[in-house]
Amino acid sequence: MTQNIWKEVVINPQEKTPLYKQISNQIELLVHDGQLKPGFRLPSERTMAKLLNVSRMTITLANEEMKMKGIVRSHQGSGTFILRGTRLKEKEVQLDNPVDFAYPTGEINHGMDEIMSLGQDQSLINLGGVGAAPEVHPGIEFSQCFAEHLRRNPVLLQLPSPTQGYEPLRLEMINWLKKVGVTAELNEIMMVSGAMQGLDLISRLFLKPGDFVIMEEPGFLAAADAFTATGAKILRITLDEEGIRLDSLENMLMQFPVKFIYVNPTFQNPTGITMSLERRKQLLHLAKKYGVFIVEDDPFSLLYYSEKPDPPIQTLGSDHVIYIQSFSKYLYPELRVAVLVASEGIIRHLSKIKQRVDLHSNNLTQIALHAYITGGLLETHIQKLRYGYAQRLKEVQLRVKASSFLHCQIPKGGVFLWCRIPKEVPAERLLEVAVKKGLTFVPGNWMSGVGLYDHHIRLAFTHPSHEGLKKGLDLISDAISAYKAYQF
Structure with a gap:
């Protein structure tokens, strides 16, 4: 050049x-x-x-x-x-009256925008976004349950909704959380509009410019956006087969003003890795030693396909852990409800911030979820998911084993496959080819904070039909062959 x-x-x-x-x-x-x-x-x-x-x-x-x-x-x-950095979907729109905005929107990972946009195209086989498979989708059952509950209690929609959430649902969470081993009192529980609102509230409470957050590499890209929006910086630590590596963690904790460590320890997004029990204990020990919190994001732990995973880190030392469990992966992405567990003092501070953000909780979806859980329907539904997704995973293993291009880590639970593709095929370029063939996935470097994993892709295997999943996996191999042959 x-x-x-x-x-x-x-x-x-x-x-x-x-x-x-x-x-x-x-x-x-x-x-x-x-x-x-x-x-x-x-x-x-x-x-x-x-x-x-x-x-x-x-x-x-x-x-x-x-x-x-x-x-x-x-x-x-x-x-x-x-x-290859995170893709910019569109250039920034210039304002008629330039303003020096405080919120750094230009630094947000625009890969998320493209994941959402491609996921809305029903002509594409969606291996990028998360959603319930057609044969186990709870939509009709969930809506019927909701309608019946409101028919019996129409006054519920006329009542103000507490900032900490619909109280019957919060009370039900005491029993529900015991399924993963988490014990909490009512004053240690608040409902939030999805895990992302929880992370945003935590960021507002804890972080200021110059602070640091430690998170996994690769990791959940939207979480990184929530942290950096406060002016904080992210330190990233890679994973091995037992989860986040601890060999360099203590050095980071000694050198930087770290406020918290963000982890997704069970069936991690995007790798599917589950942190070992010993690693969880060691991580908690370091957090206590250096006086930092662990923010534990746990959206998948009930979606296990063989043995039940180790209990959350929160169960090992709740005073140093803020725990979030979302319900969207068990039901559908549009259900923006998650439960956040922390000490009473932290819950009170988070509630004050939440009150300024949305004043009232979304009673509508929380009432529906409460009815679904108390009717025993969610537990039955999750059992169906485990069986249905386990069958899909077997199909994935057969397809991957037959492919000379895909090398995937087969998880023991969750919804993601982390796959390596040939070194000569950049993941973003492959996506361009795949979309033309009728398929979407997430390039690995979109999940990285430092532009790595350009020869990896993340596949979500729960959304398409069985036939769509088979066809989608075959199309990935076709797209790789087309790229290698310069047929694009």
């Missing part, structure tokens, strides 16, 4: 945005526009400084900024290379 590309990087010393951020932002756009390809080596810092007429330190800062975003990666002695 000639030096002409760098003429498109125009910086303005009069702008409020620091020079290094101007450079970082413009190079990021060149990457997303396809003008800078993955693997392209950037000029040396000295050369880049001359090309852009800035100091070498400015280039160093720009490179560090791009590393944090996952746009570039440096190899000592080799240089700095373009990775």
